[in-house]
Amino acid sequence: MKVWNEMLEHAKTWSIEAGDKQLERLEGPMHMESKSSAIDLVTEMDVWTEKFLTEKIKKHYPDHVMRTEEGGMHEGNSDFEWIIDPIDGTVNYAHGLPHFSISIGIRFKGTTVAGMVYAPKLQEMYEAIKGGGAYLNEKAITVSETKALDRAVVGTGFPYDKGTDPDNNLTHFNNILPKIGGIRRLGGAALDLSQVACGRMDGYWEIKLNSWDIEAGLLILEEAGGVAEVVKEEKGLFVISGSPEIFPQLKALIER
Structure with missing residues (x-):
């Protein structure tokens, strides 16, 4: 579990850095293209963020596998696999709506063992390690008690x-x-x-x-x-x- 914590802390640090760049880029005109449909957008910051994150992972964990939204599979020889969405909610991001995030999940031998979702505009960091509970900005969270x-x-x-x-x-x-x-x-x-x-x-x-x-x-x-x-x-x-x-x-x- 120690290595899971280390990887999660890296993911959080890198996501905060990338999120700051995403917010800076919101201030000016942005290049974007459509993928599968007119509303399936990819912005220049989707591409930049994915490249930034994958380069960080390659530097610190060169043998790890990565699966990313824009780039697909990055093969490796490790039992660890990083699942990355550089901007989840790209349409929101492209329109200046605050509900977008960087999402990183980490698998070990096919089981998800750590994950974080960081919303830069909202300044909210959600995180969890398997068996260790879930947290929002370092405070423990639980689902609602609504019954009906x-x-x-x-x-x-x-x-x-x-x-x-x-x-x-x-x-x-x-x-x-x-x-x-x-x-x-x-x-x-x-x-x-x-x-x-x-x-x-x-x-x-x-x-x-x-x-x-x-x-x-x-x-x-x-x-x-x-x-x-x-x-x-x-x-x-x-x-x-x-x-x-x-x-x-x-x-x-x-x-x-």
């Missing part, structure tokens, strides 16, 4: 191909909305899971996600006492999560 679904605030999101594929989450959204207390669409899976972890939201689900979207957030959620299920589907990962009381009620409303 009609009092719960639940988060979700929509895939980039929502305009071309009928499997776009609207059916689930329309089914769930009348039965819950409130719904939020914040635009970043890593931070959404972190909001459930610290009790601000009671549950969260989304479809067509990737491992870098959820790797760190899932560990933080589970270490905060939450429950999650991930299903690999044809077009990505289906994720559903919540407090122990809300999770089964939310899951019962979603058929996939």
Whole structure:
């Protein structure tokens, strides 16, 4: 566990440094391109942040494997693997909305052992080590104690191909909305899971996600006492999560 702590501390330090650069870059015009659709954006800072983080990892842990959103797989000979999203919530970032983060999960022999989600604009650092609890700005966090679904605030999101594929989450959204207390669409899976972890939201689900979207957030959620299920589907990962009381009620409303 000592090496997990060391790696997590490195990840936090590097993310804070990269986050400062992201905030500086928000002050001027920004170059961006579209990927899979007009709203699937990548900015120059996504690319810069990923390069910054991967170079730091290569310097300190040259044999480690890395899986990143923009660059894909970086092969290595170690049992450790870093899962990196340089900016989770790029659309928010590109529009000046504060709900974006740097997300880094660390696996050892296929098991997630450490993770952090850092929101530079919000100045919030979520972190967890397997078996060690979850923390927000170094204070322990737990999921909410909400028991009734009609009092719960639940988060979700929509895939980039929502305009071309009928499997776009609207059916689930329309089914769930009348039965819950409130719904939020914040635009970043890593931070959404972190909001459930610290009790601000009671549950969260989304479809067509990737491992870098959820790797760190899932560990933080589970270490905060939450429950999650991930299903690999044809077009990505289906994720559903919540407090122990809300999770089964939310899951019962979603058929996939």
